[in-house]
Amino acid sequence: MNYDERLQNVSVLGAAGKMGSGILLLTAVEMADLSLKPENKGKTFCLNAIDVSHEGLAGLMKYLKAQIQKMAEKKTVLLRKLYEDRSDLIENEDIINEYVFDVMNIVRPVTAIESAYDSHLVFEAIVENLDVKNKLFSQINKNNTHKPWFFTNTSSIPIHILDEGAKLDGRILGFHFYNPPAVQRLVELITTDKNSAEMVDFAKAYAKSLRKVIVPSNDKAGFIGNGHFMRDALHGISEVELLSSNMPFVEAVYMVNKVSQDFLVRPMGIFQLIDYVGVDVVKFIMQVMNPHLPDEDLHSDLLDKLLEMGVKGGQKSDGSQKDGFLKYERGKPVAIFNPDTNDYVDISSFAISCDEKLGALPQSWKPWKAVNFSRDKKEAMLETYFIELNGIDNMGAQLAKKYNKQSNKIGELLVSSNVAKTIDDVNTVMLTGFFHAYGPINNYLKS
Amino acid sequence: MIKLRRKVYMTAGYNTISLGTGRSEFNPKKPRPGLEHYIKEAGQGTLKQIGGAKNVDEGAIGNFMASRFNKQGHLAGFIPYIDEELEYKPSIRTEGACASGALSLVAAMKSILAETADVVLTVGVEVQNTMKAIYGADVLAGAGWFQKRKNGHAFFFPGQFSDRAKAYYEKYGMEYARNGMKQWFINAVENARLCPTAQEYENKVEDLGALYDKMIPNGKAFVDSINVLDCSKVSDAASAIAIMSEEGLEKCGIPKEQAVEVVGFAQVERNITNDPPDKTELTAIKKAAAQALESAGITIDDLATAEVHDCFSIAGVLTTEALGFAEPGKGAQFVADGNTARSGKIPMNTTGGLIGWGHPTGGTGVHQAVTIWEQLTGKAGEAQIEISKDRPYGMTINMGGDDVTVVAIVYKKGDI
Structure with missing residues (x-):
């Protein structure tokens, strides 16, 4: 079975979810582009968008149409060539509309899992729960005579456990997109010894065609991305716990968030990132990873407490941020949650005094955006900045140095514990998947 | 070759701003003034300098593709919208792609030369930022032969x-x-x-x-x-100018040094x-x-x-x-x-x-005349x-x- 044939009938499980909708979009476009190749004329391509929620699927179709239209508008020059033989399609608008229809026409939004029984390839992006995944994989595998391949988007469960649980004989690999899949270029590819070379080659070809950057990760719970993120988050939480013995909890959260964003020149602070991913999701991922890490305890009472109080973070269906550790107005943090009073406290009421305690940022400091996108100047900017930071001894600088050292340690642990094959792989995941301006394994903090 | 048998003047030019990328007022996500606004602003800008609409005998308006950019045809009907005193006076719309504006100047000059008018209010307008550039390209392609569109860029x-x-x-x-x-x-x-x-x-x-x-x-x-x-540029703008005979200048009280003569x-x-x-x-x-x-x-x-x-x-x-x-x-x-x-x-x-x-396609010809004036x-x-x-x-x-x-x-x- 060649690449095009493999992609003739595909299913996405959890297609209406945050990750599933992105995977569905990219796959639909890839399949439509294949269907438009002259050699595939007359062949039917079918992509089952499977989800438990009718409401979610209705939203998915709207999302797809808007996204495909935007993509079509950007590649109209190419599309004019693809539709060269269609004398009825003359203007850009004709061509864009036809393409949107052609992509949408491949997608079958359904709630019935049976639709996956004809697929040769099944993407899975459902809830991060081993039992639910096992149940679905087994059911499809039993009823699908094509011996389909399963590409799971799990970010934490070891692939061999899914393989054994659903008895898939090596027909499963980890194909971990980053959020949102349509934008983020990183894919963590987690293969096992039981995978066929053909399947791995296909996964690589598929990622290449989607113009994704592949980083291989070994089959260890959490892989590289969450391997770093979860430990990084726990460090942030433990810093808050330390600080809050001397100051109100909300101020400690504010300070650690600011240090991890501004002082470390990252795109967002650690608590904003936890909110972005979802407090619930972070807790689940830790829960999944923890049993596989006998030497560590990946767990946070604070996260449990927040969840018990109904503080979940994550995003609304329109993509806007739900309140979590922080409260957001037009995407910007404005208040911080106080578990003691079950209320949010305005940042403006304590920001100035906290900033004074932290001390000034180094003079050469520039926000992440300015640093990360200054291409050839980035390295030099970071070097100057960190030399200056190293020479400063205020509280902010101290916390930042400690934080960076910990991040560094986590990165090295991922290599030494054989999660990542190389230092470069760890750094690439953090640079590409988390948009950090520099990798965790760096020489910026010498002391 | 045209030999002018009567003196033709242009005066009282007016340009709106040319709105589009580059202008700080421009935000593609926010609502913007429509076609009517530009026609009115430019038209009134000229009328103010010539003693008002009562002095105007005719109107001419140049526009290329409002029919597609703004889903609006029949632009001559907007001349009386500029000022109620223009109601029931003759008005004409000209179209010649990006030369639509200059065609309205030509139509106005011909009315002067034919002695059917002494003062013609001439407006050129285009409001193009109503769609993304990729669709705007379709509209502007109408300035070429449609038979060649399929194989074009x-x-x-x-x-x-x-x-x-x-x-x-x-x-x-x-x-x-x-x-x-x-x-x-x-x-x-x-x-x-x-x-x-x-x-x-x-x-x-x-x-x-x-x-x-x-x-x-x-x-x-x-x-x-x-x-x-x-x-x-992709532009929203209008320009207006009054085209007059010598009698027209006199009627409006405009000295010749305030006008240019079309020679x-x-x-x-x-x-x-x-x-x-x-x-x-x-x-x-x-x-x-x-x-x-x-x-x-x-x-x-x-x-x-x-x-x-x-x-x-x-x-x-x-x-x-x-x-x-x-x-x-x-x-x-x-x-x-x-x-x-x-x-x-x-x-x-x-x-x-x-x-x-800027290049408000159908308005450009009039804008050029205003600049020379x-x-x-x-x-x-x-x-x-x-x-x-x-x-x-x-x-x-x-x-x-x-x-x-x-x-x-x-x-x-x-x-x-």
Whole structure:
């Protein structure tokens, strides 16, 4: 079975979810582009968008149409060539509309899992729960005579456990997109010894065609991305716990968030990132990873407490941020949650005094955006900045140095514990998947 | 050749701002003024200077594609919307692609010449930012022959002029040509910075040449042989001017020194179904300009300034050749040497032209006339150039499509 044939009938499980909708979009476009190749004329391509929620699927179709239209508008020059033989399609608008229809026409939004029984390839992006995944994989595998391949988007469960649980004989690999899949270029590819070379080659070809950057990760719970993120988050939480013995909890959260964003020149602070991913999701991922890490305890009472109080973070269906550790107005943090009073406290009421305690940022400091996108100047900017930071001894600088050292340690642990094959792989995941301006394994903090 | 049997004047010009990328007021996500607003603002701007609508005998409005950009046809009906005193007076809409504006000037001049009117209010308008550029390209492609659309570029007109640029590169050398085109772009922005209504008025780029050099034409991102800086702007704007007989000036109480006199003009049409005979030449512009100059009884050496149709920088370069300022192939040098800059031998597009001021397609022809009126009557403000007594003439060249409809007009100050 060649690449095009493999992609003739595909299913996405959890297609209406945050990750599933992105995977569905990219796959639909890839399949439509294949269907438009002259050699595939007359062949039917079918992509089952499977989800438990009718409401979610209705939203998915709207999302797809808007996204495909935007993509079509950007590649109209190419599309004019693809539709060269269609004398009825003359203007850009004709061509864009036809393409949107052609992509949408491949997608079958359904709630019935049976639709996956004809697929040769099944993407899975459902809830991060081993039992639910096992149940679905087994059911499809039993009823699908094509011996389909399963590409799971799990970010934490070891692939061999899914393989054994659903008895898939090596027909499963980890194909971990980053959020949102349509934008983020990183894919963590987690293969096992039981995978066929053909399947791995296909996964690589598929990622290449989607113009994704592949980083291989070994089959260890959490892989590289969450391997770093979860430990990084726990460090942030433990810093808050330390600080809050001397100051109100909300101020400690504010300070650690600011240090991890501004002082470390990252795109967002650690608590904003936890909110972005979802407090619930972070807790689940830790829960999944923890049993596989006998030497560590990946767990946070604070996260449990927040969840018990109904503080979940994550995003609304329109993509806007739900309140979590922080409260957001037009995407910007404005208040911080106080578990003691079950209320949010305005940042403006304590920001100035906290900033004074932290001390000034180094003079050469520039926000992440300015640093990360200054291409050839980035390295030099970071070097100057960190030399200056190293020479400063205020509280902010101290916390930042400690934080960076910990991040560094986590990165090295991922290599030494054989999660990542190389230092470069760890750094690439953090640079590409988390948009950090520099990798965790760096020489910026010498002391 | 046209010999004017009656004196024709233009006066009381008015430009709205040219809204689009570059202007700080422009936000593609926020609602913007519509077609009606621009027509009214420009029309009233002129009426205020001529004693009001009661003095107007007729209206003319030039517009290219409101039918698609704004889903609005029947634009002559908006002339009475400018002022209720225009109700029940004659009004006409002209269309000739990007030369629609100059066609409205021609229609107005013909009414004066035919002695059916003494004062004609002339407006040119286009509101283009109603859609994304990729769809706007479809609309503008209507200036070409639709039979050729299928095989044309997604960005049809940039594609056409990219091909012209390529032909010029092949004949005369790419680096040489792009040097001239670069200088054309620099002049356009520098002039626009002197004109508060210009789209590039707020352009603060220090090294325009370096910016231009960085943007190497890339067919994958845009078209093969030109970059976006070689292109005119996508603009929402209107311009208005009053066209009058001597009696009209008297009726409105406007002294001749406040007006320009049209001393010659020409309008030519090239067969739209034919490709240009030579991509490195603008033959219709060449003919129109020669006829207009002959009609005025002057030569290019008598011109103090010209407003030319630089929908693309290569069109600017080719126009210097079509007008006779440079031999074929020497236009790029002529421009690169600074001859068309505001301090040069023949200052062109002194408020930025289509690349710097903006290109509200159907409004451009009227805007060009307003600029010449401003320059020859000393009303150009910061953008004013010196008009010497021995070379008192101005000229406008407005082109529709790929050198298909062309109007050339020659002016001089009204009292000399």
